[in-house]
Amino acid sequence: MDNRHYTIGQMAKLTNLPSQTLRYYDQIDLFKPIYTDPATNYRYYAESQLYLIDLIKSLRFVGTPLEKIKEIQHFSIEEMINYLNKQEETLANKLAQLQETQYTLRKTRKQMEEQLAIPVLNEVFTKHEESARLLCLTAPNATPEHVSNDEMRKLTETIENEGSVQTIRYGSYYPLKRYKQIEDIQYTQIFIPILTSKLFHVQNEAMNIVTMPEGKYIEMAFIYTSAQYIQMYEKLWQYIQINDLHVEEVVWESIMPMSFSTNVEEKILVELKVRLLD
Amino acid sequence: MDNRHYTIGQMAKLTNLPSQTLRYYDQIDLFKPIYTDPATNYRYYAESQLYLIDLIKSLRFVGTPLEKIKEIQHFSIEEMINYLNKQEETLANKLAQLQETQYTLRKTRKQMEEQLAIPVLNEVFTKHEESARLLCLTAPNATPEHVSNDEMRKLTETIENEGSVQTIRYGSYYPLKRYKQIEDIQYTQIFIPILTSKLFHVQNEAMNIVTMPEGKYIEMAFIYTSAQYIQMYEKLWQYIQINDLHVEEVVWESIMPMSFSTNVEEKILVELKVRLLD
Numbered sequence: 001m002d003n004r005h006y007t008i009g010q011m012a013k014l015t016n017l018p019s020q021t022l023r024y025y026d027q028i029d030l031f032k033p034i035y036t037d038p039a040t041n042y043r044y045y046a047e048s049q050l051y052l053i054d055l056i057k058s059l060r061f062v063g064t065p066l067e068k069i070k071e072i073q074h075f076s077i078e079e080m081i082n083y084l085n086k087q088e089e090t091l092a093n094k095l096a097q098l099q100e101t102q103y104t105l106r107k108t109r110k111q112m113e114e115q116l117a118i119p120v121l122n123e124v125f126t127k128h129e130e131s132a133r134l135l136c137l138t139a140p141n142a143t144p145e146h147v148s149n150d151e152m153r154k155l156t157e158t159i160e161n162e163g164s165v166q167t168i169r170y171g172s173y174y175p176l177k178r179y180k181q182i183e184d185i186q187y188t189q190i191f192i193p194i195l196t197s198k199l200f201h202v203q204n205e206a207m208n209i210v211t212m213p214e215g216k217y218i219e220m221a222f223i224y225t226s227a228q229y230i231q232m233y234e235k236l237w238q239y240i241q242i243n244d245l246h247v248e249e250v251v252w253e254s255i256m257p258m259s260f261s262t263n264v265e266e267k268i269l270v271e272l273k274v275r276l277l278d
Numbered sequence: 279m280d281n282r283h284y285t286i287g288q289m290a291k292l293t294n295l296p297s298q299t300l301r302y303y304d305q306i307d308l309f310k311p312i313y314t315d316p317a318t319n320y321r322y323y324a325e326s327q328l329y330l331i332d333l334i335k336s337l338r339f340v341g342t343p344l345e346k347i348k349e350i351q352h353f354s355i356e357e358m359i360n361y362l363n364k365q366e367e368t369l370a371n372k373l374a375q376l377q378e379t380q381y382t383l384r385k386t387r388k389q390m391e392e393q394l395a396i397p398v399l400n401e402v403f404t405k406h407e408e409s410a411r412l413l414c415l416t417a418p419n420a421t422p423e424h425v426s427n428d429e430m431r432k433l434t435e436t437i438e439n440e441g442s443v444q445t446i447r448y449g450s451y452y453p454l455k456r457y458k459q460i461e462d463i464q465y466t467q468i469f470i471p472i473l474t475s476k477l478f479h480v481q482n483e484a485m486n487i488v489t490m491p492e493g494k495y496i497e498m499a500f501i502y503t504s505a506q507y508i509q510m511y512e513k514l515w516q517y518i519q520i521n522d523l524h525v526e527e528v529v530w531e532s533i534m535p536m537s538f539s540t541n542v543e544e545k546i547l548v549e550l551k552v553r554l555l556d
Binding site: 013014015016047048050051052054055057058061062063073074076077078080081084085087088091092094095098099101102104105106108109112113115116149152153156157160165167168256257259260261266 | 291292293294325326328329330332333335336339340341351352354355356358359362363365366369370372373376377379380382383384386387390391393394427430431434435438443445446534535537538539544
């Protein structure tokens with residue numbers, strides 16, 4: 001054998017691959033020694049085979065299964081380029097999907113953190129809110145005491161048809177004014193927050209996207225009962241009047257469960273938010 | 279049963295999930311009806327359970343296994359936030375890894391495309407080259423006729439230790455001048471292109487990173503033999519002299535196999551490149 005032939009040990013060193021890997025590649029006919037001594041069963045490799053190892057490593061690195069590499073090594077350069085192009089497309093889709101997941105994860109976590117950030121129940125407080133994109137539906141008979149599940153479902157379906165996921169939070173908004181009793185409050189629209197950064201196509205006429213603006217908000221949080229709702233609303237209203245605050249004439253309401261466990265008594269946390277102007 | 283209880287069919291509609299999924303969630307104790315009629319085996323769900331479905335969907339969307347969701351639904355909000363934080367970290371690592379793969383795929387494809395873009399063999403041509411980061415090694419005895427595999431291995435190892443992958447291309451550079459015979463050509467350094475966009479730590483003293491600048495190059499490509507090498511080099515040299523070209527005094531050489539298949543006769547394509555100045 002001339003000196004351009006290598007034993008499996010030498011080849012392992014040159015390729016930075018364990019001998020076991022080279023033996024395995026031989027067994028599965030991916031990368032075979034050019035000569036195996038029938039007496040000793042020793043494998044011998046040629047220097048020129050190093051290029052093929054480079055290709056195998058490249059393709060493995062970009063996630064190509066070994067079976068596919070067996071095929072590809074006989075491809076022309078043009079065919080390899082086609083293959084890599086297809087791989088790039090697959091990867092781009094996977095990346096976009098994971099980035100979407102990342103965005104949703106972050107938003108879901110932030111929503112939970114906001115819930116923890118509520119400093120006090122049944123008292124007015126101020127808080128800075130980030131802007132939020134909301135998928136809104138005009139629901140003529142929706143009130144704090146009753147939102148139709150069918151209408152909520154329309155929002156959920158739209159979100160899911162766009163390949164996103166529903167939030168664990170619901171909401172609504174309505175005019176800021178004096179209300180004598182809870183029955184007088186009529187939601188302008190109900191909404192669920194949009195957790196995707198993607199463009200969003202709304203086809204339903206009763207639906208639209210509203211952005212709740214970033215800013216400083218006067219807020220009130222409490223555990224839902226009908227009686228508590230109107231009482232806490234009144235407290236928030238009075239606070240704004242007494243302090244003569246310059247505010248947006250809109251109440252943003254958001255509701256979320258205090259716990260998800262079916263075993264725990266159902267408690268719904270309500271937050272009412274009114275944006276301070278200048 | 280009061281009207282806030284739903285059959286599995288109603289629940290399926292409200293949650294936008296197939297009844298089969300709800301039955302399966304019941305079987306695995308992830309999401310159980312609050313009441314199952316012992317006579318009919320019909321399942322009944324409460325409205326308040328809809329929140330839990332939202333949470334299940336959210337967690338599934340971000341890749342949480344069902345078994346884990348069974349645990350998480352009993353978590354406090356703080357514990358959920360911790361869990362989501364860990365998920366975000368895992369996802370960020372996965373994304374970084376896929377972005378690295380994407381970069382490598384693109385670079386590998388571009389290298390193959392460059393090989394196809396060679397317009398002619400054995401004749402001078404000009405080509406625009408993108409800049410390339412090269413991991414270089416000072417290899418005192420390296421010549422076109424002999425590069426030590428041990429030295430090549432040092433480059434490969436460094437690349438792989440940095441978590442990247444080797445290219446299917448090798449190279450070297452040396453001074454542009456008249457050479458009478460191939461034995462006179464001494465490589466200044468040998469290199470392999472760096473396919474990662476990451477920062478790169480070179481610890482070996484004989485190693486460094488050189489950037490081959492973007493620009494217009496005078497080039498010559500041919501199939502390697504010792505005789506062909508010196509003859510084609512001379513042709514390139516003469517072309518530069520005759521046309522009185524203002525060039526960088528460096529020859530960038532890159533070599534790549536024409537095919538990777540062990541069954542095909544080994545042919546190595548050599549490209550020599552000299553950068554045109556202004």
